[in-house]
Amino acid sequence: MFDSLSERLEGAFKTLKGESKLTELNIAQSVKEIRRALVAADVNYKIAKEFTDTVKDKALGQENVLNAVKPGQLMVKIVNDELVDLMGGTVTDIDIKGKPAVILIAGLQGSGKTTFSGKLAYHLKGNRRKSPLLVACDVYRPAAINQLSVIGEQINVPVYKEMDNQNPVEIALKGIAHAQAHGHDVVIVDTAGRLSIDEKMMEEISNVKEAIQPNETLFVVDAMTGQDAVNTAKSFNDRINYDGVVLTKLDGDTRGGAALSIKYTVGKPIKFVSMGEKMETLDVFHPDRMASRILGM
Amino acid sequence: AGKSTVDDEVLDELESILISSDVGLDTTVKIIDRIEQRVRRDKYVTTKELNELLRDEIVQLLAEHNTVDLEDYTLPSAAKPCIILVVGVNGVGKTTTIGKLAHQYKSQGKKVVLGAGDTFRAAAVDQLKIWSERVGCDFYSKGMQADPAAVAFETVQYAIQHNCDVAIIDTAGRLHTKINLMNELSKIRRSVSKSLDGAPHEVLLVLDATTGQNAFEQAKHFTDATDVSALALTKLDGTAKGGVAIGISDQFKVPIKYIGVGEGITQLQIFNKRAFVESLFEGEL
Numbered sequence: 145m146f147d148s149l150s151e152r153l154e155g156a157f158k159t160l161k162g163e164s165k166l167t168e169l170n171i172a173q174s175v176k177e178i179r180r181a182l183v184a185a186d187v188n189y190k191i192a193k194e195f196t197d198t199v200k201d202k203a204l205g206q207e208n209v210l211n212a213v214k215p216g217q218l219m220v221k222i223v224n225d226e227l228v229d230l231m232g233g234t235v236t237d238i239d240i241k242g243k244p245a246v247i248l249i250a251g252l253q254g255s256g257k258t259t260f261s262g263k264l265a266y267h268l269k270g271n272r273r274k275s276p277l278l279v280a281c282d283v284y285r286p287a288a289i290n291q292l293s294v295i296g297e298q299i300n301v302p303v304y305k306e307m308d309n310q311n312p313v314e315i316a317l318k319g320i321a322h323a324q325a326h327g328h329d330v331v332i333v334d335t336a337g338r339l340s341i342d343e344k345m346m347e348e349i350s351n352v353k354e355a356i357q358p359n360e361t362l363f364v365v366d367a368m369t370g371q372d373a374v375n376t377a378k379s380f381n382d383r384i385n386y387d388g389v390v391l392t393k394l395d396g397d398t399r400g401g402a403a404l405s406i407k408y409t410v411g412k413p414i415k416f417v418s419m420g421e422k423m424e425t426l427d428v429f430h431p432d433r434m435a436s437r438i439l440g441m
Numbered sequence: 442a443g444k445s446t447v448d449d450e451v452l453d454e455l456e457s458i459l460i461s462s463d464v465g466l467d468t469t470v471k472i473i474d475r476i477e478q479r480v481r482r483d484k485y486v487t488t489k490e491l492n493e494l495l496r497d498e499i500v501q502l503l504a505e506h507n508t509v510d511l512e513d514y515t516l517p518s519a520a521k522p523c524i525i526l527v528v529g530v531n532g533v534g535k536t537t538t539i540g541k542l543a544h545q546y547k548s549q550g551k552k553v554v555l556g557a558g559d560t561f562r563a564a565a566v567d568q569l570k571i572w573s574e575r576v577g578c579d580f581y582s583k584g585m586q587a588d589p590a591a592v593a594f595e596t597v598q599y600a601i602q603h604n605c606d607v608a609i610i611d612t613a614g615r616l617h618t619k620i621n622l623m624n625e626l627s628k629i630r631r632s633v634s635k636s637l638d639g640a641p642h643e644v645l646l647v648l649d650a651t652t653g654q655n656a657f658e659q660a661k662h663f664t665d666a667t668d669v670s671a672l673a674l675t676k677l678d679g680t681a682k683g684g685v686a687i688g689i690s691d692q693f694k695v696p697i698k699y700i701g702v703g704e705g706i707t708q709l710q711i712f713n714k715r716a717f718v719e720s721l722f723e724g725e726l
């Protein structure tokens with residue numbers, strides 16, 4: 145149902161036939177198309193507006209400049225460069241120094257935290273020669289601990305769990321002590337899904353963070369998220385000041401505009417993308433690929 | 442003063458409310474066009490009347506596409522057993538919704554069995570089993586890794602043999618872009634039909650209210666693969682409004698039946714058009 149932005153822009157420029165350069169008028173028209181495309185890709189509509197205002201300024205800087213490329217293509221290039229710029233910045237690795245390094249995983253219900261915890265452990269073990277320990281701190285969801293245990297078995301990474309303990313802070317602390325005693329150099333703490341407006345649960349996660357002082361706190365978000373991405377990303381950031389974002393379920397056909405919204409709003413780097421249910425489907429974030437995806441190119 | 446024609450400011454505000462609720466551009470434009478037409482016809486409207494009118498229009502849009510508010514948790518068919526197949530992408534709340542729905546049927550004194558058709562995701566069978574224990578209903582499983590179509594077939598047989606009123610079959614979450622997994626889902630559906638003529642009596646597609654425009658693609662592909670007959674919209678207890686459901690019920694003519702408003706066993710509600718539309722405008726306009 146979404147035509148690509150390039151097609152849309154071509155459409156916008158066709159109405160102004162024979163134009164070989166950017167003019168105030170054709171810029172205004174294409175900016176409208178760009179905004180529509182961004183909103184259709186789930187970029188927050190306010191951010192889409194701010195973003196296209198910037199694009200407009202950049203385009204106006206090229207106004208009436210005769211160019212080898214068609215104005216439509218020039219516009220796409222301006223948009224694309226601006227997007228990559230916004231989402232890129234320097235690629236930041238995760239901090240896995242420490243004995244052990246502690247990584248806290250948080251996010252909304254069903255976003256893919258438990259699966260990602262497993263993938264990260266698998267990645268650290270295989271590619272970074274680490275000896276990870278998974279810690280099961282979701283004491284609410286039915287069979288959450290089992291789920292992490294099964295994943296641990298699949299990738300041959302031990303899971304620290306306490307079936308009868310309802311206190312995530314305690315479990316996390318004991319998990320870290322267990323890691324120290326058994327020579328694990330990275331601890332990945334999986335937590336329950338929670339809503340940003342659930343005061344009790346948000347207090348719980350900030351207590352966990354306070355107690356374990358993680359090297360790295362990662363916010364896991366479903367790439368299919370719509371306009372709400374901004375609210376949620378901001379509320380979680382206000383409470384737990386996370387270090388990076390993980391985008392999941394990018395193996396589908398979602399345009400993933402939430403990525404732009406989140407980066408724009410909280411400024412935290414997207415550190416990983418999750419692309420499937422299998423443990424090896426984890427990738428580092430490529431801003432240029434994400435930009436093309438959002439633009440449908 | 443006194444009269445106010447719909448000025449651009451109000452329409453802009455309406456547009457921003459709809460877009461920020463994930464209603465989507467096409468449906469938003471459709472709604473705004475309707476408002477403009479109504480106002481043109483009725484000439485003068487006060488702001489208060491306008492606020493009523495736009496709620497009415499959206500409720501009307503939902504009603505046109507046979508989203509009839511249910512009275513209670515009636516079974517989708519008088520057939521016994523009544524078979525419900527639950528489908529959707531990963532993590533939207535299928536298994537939880539099944540637990541909650543089973544609780545409602547059980548509370549009406551009905552005999553319920555849950556079929557563990559997700560034999561793939563880690564601990565999926567355990568999760569559904571715990572729900573069946575919470576509800577106090579029957580549970581049918583062939584364990585992990587079993588063929589889901591066989592589980593579905595046998596769950597129906599179990600329901601027949603044990604005189605159940607309803608069987609609800611869970612399936613593994615899958616992205617609608619994965620052709621082999623979507624084919625598997627069609628096969629599960631066929632296997633239910635083979636097990637009992639006329640079944641499944643309901644195919645419930647679960648959508649997550651936080652999902653943006655991708656929900657359209659989900660609705661399209663799941664409908665193609667399994668002939669979806671009803672929608673459930675979950676996680677409405679969060680800050681997301683789930684507006685994408687309006688466009689979906691408009692385009693696919695599938696009624697929204699249930700909403701999920703929490704993780705607890707009682708936190709399923711029957712969809713109410715008016716209440717849903719009110720919640721879109723909550724605190725605004």
Ligand SMILES: Nc1nc2c(ncn2[C@@H]2O[C@H](COP(=O)(O)OP(=O)(O)OP(=O)(O)O)[C@@H](O)[C@H]2O)c(=O)[nH]1
Pocket residue numbers: 251252253254255256257258259260282285288335336337338392393394395418419420421531532562614616
């Ligand atoms: N297709 C796809 N599915 C994924 C991906 N990541 C996770 N999933 C699936 O999404 C569903 C939810 O994943 P979980 O890891 O259980 O999510 P969670 O955030 O731990 O969920 P809660 O603990 O209930 O909050 C499962 O079916 C996973 O297999 C991904 O990158 N792609």
Ligand SMILES: Nc1nc2c(ncn2[C@@H]2O[C@H](COP(=O)(O)OP(=O)(O)OP(=O)(O)O)[C@@H](O)[C@H]2O)c(=O)[nH]1
Pocket residue numbers: 253254285337339529530531532533534535536537538559562565612613614615675676677678679700701702703704
């Ligand atoms: N806040 C809230 N959470 C919900 C709701 N419905 C489900 N959840 C949570 O969302 C997460 C995923 O729910 P599941 O029922 O496992 O989802 P699923 O679609 O069966 O997931 P897969 O089988 O992995 O595809 C769990 O943490 C649930 O507790 C709801 O209405 N509100």
Ligand SMILES: [K+]
Pocket residue numbers: 677678679680681682
């Ligand atoms: K809500």
Ligand SMILES: [Mg+2]
Pocket residue numbers: 257258259282288335336337
């Ligand atoms: Mg989990």
Ligand SMILES: [Mg+2]
Pocket residue numbers: 535536537559565611612613614
């Ligand atoms: Mg499930």
